[in-house]
Amino acid sequence: MIEIEHITKRYGETTVVDDVSMVIEPRTVTVIVGTSGSGKTTLLRMINRLVEPTSGTIKLDGTDNRSVPGHELRRSIGYAIQGNGLFPHRTVAQNIATVPSLLGWDAARIKARVDELLSLLQLDPAAFGPRYPHELSGGQQQRVGVARALAAEPNVLLMDEPFGALDPIIRTKAQEDLLAIQKRFGTTIILVTHDMEEAVHLGHRIAVMDAGRLVQYATPAEILARPANDFVETLIGTSDRPFKLLSLGAVGDAVEPGQASGEGIRAGASQRDALAELLWSGRAAMPVTSEDGAALGRVTVEGLLKRAARPQ
Amino acid sequence: MKAWIPLLLRLCLLALLIAFLTNPLWFEPLLKPLTQNGAPAIYNQGSLMSLAIQHLRTVAIATAAAIVVAVALAILVTRPVGVEFLPLSRSLVNIGQTFPPVAVLALAVPAVGFGEKPTLIALFLYGLLPIFENTLTGLTTTPANIVEAARGAGMTGWQRLLKVELPLSVPVILAGIRLSVVISLATATIGSTVAAKTLGEVIIAGLQSNNLAFVLQGGLIVAALAVLIYDALSALERMAAKRMGQVAA
């Protein structure tokens, strides 16, 4: 658990982060969104003390993050910097091994971990381990940056716009990979983005920042249904609110009894995908199957549209 | 031009240099026309080979000392504890440069006597600036997000220096060393005026006896050494830069 209590950061006269308090539950994904310059990076970097707050405290599992020296704290917290920041003079494997070697892991353990992470991120350890960062594509560099942040099995992972520079297809893939990793290791992830779509997709909770203030901190459904003010509303974008809302739910939760013909959809897909598929194929209903192929029932346009309405 | 031609030219130059140093008499017919009244065409008051080795040795010692001091100084003034000394150290090192080499020699002789020592002092002082400036440039221009990534990974200040900032500065530090070596190779010749054993001896002997052949062979050996060492260090620098995905300047 991460408790941020009345944290403020000032540079001279300007207040960059203004009295922010929030509690982040363990093993969840929290997304910080806001426009450029709203203080997202600064807030994130106060958690691992790359930036020292002007006032306020941050507690990690109940202990003040100032109770250990900064560099030791940072070895226990994963950090994927804005724009990957790989060390250009070190190979991919050496980059990933950064924190483990600072912690004094033995060579065999480091190698096993590096190979595990590379495989997990779909990079062949034998092919990519010995390469230098400039020999990778942007998407591959980004994955190595995530692998480096995860290397020492941190409980907490801070990510600053990790997917900013990726094309939409790779981006979606990288988001799925991240969610899979989060489930597998149970990492508490705090991720910064300025993309509300990404925030809704990834976050268990979303923190909206505006000019240094935390204007709303709630679940995606809550934020979509009841934006705290005009700023949050603009950030969501009113035109596709219903679709964002649908994207939060799984088809499995919208199943109705009954039959339907034609191609089916898996229960794990999002309701938004189901609606899109129904509208596109001109059908009123389609069958739903479980992951192992068993028939579960059907989803209907009518049923989905009800779910797309603003929650009461 | 084909890529191998420059390499071939350098290998020829190296072969020529070695041939000249080991068997200078082979070249006597070439230099003979430059002499008058039957004066010797090839330096005969000592072995050219041993002078060249002495010359290189003097430059190597002075450069090694300059590297240690200049890099240490640059590291010191880029640490939080040392920033106050940045302007001071800059001006100190610059003074080393504005002093004419001959004056350094003249001042050093009464203090340390004739021989190699005053030359070492002069070369050391002249070698400092390029290495210091370049190390400073390297250490202060490490990309901010890479330094931040190193901090974020939990490196201490010294670990950042040794594992990130210095390695990334290697190409520009090497460029400074290259400059310093070339300056020293040339400056070392005047060391012979205070009895240091360098190739300057050949040139001075030529000037004293009005023997153009001596002057020319002394000058050419120094020039050939400078060109070859300059090129070798440039190649090293390019290799270092390439490894980091940088394009050599």
Ligand SMILES: Nc1ncnc2c1ncn2[C@@H]1O[C@H](COP(=O)(O)OP(=O)(O)OP(=O)(O)O)[C@@H](O)[C@H]1O
């Ligand atoms: N070291 C610093 N000194 C002075 N001002 C700073 C410093 N670091 C950040 N700021 C200012 O604080 C504000 C917030 O910066 P921050 O990097 O937290 O924004 P951000 O929300 O991450 O923006 P972006 O989306 O562009 O990354 C900016 O106006 C920035 O200029």
Ligand SMILES: [Mg+2]
């Ligand atoms: Mg930022």
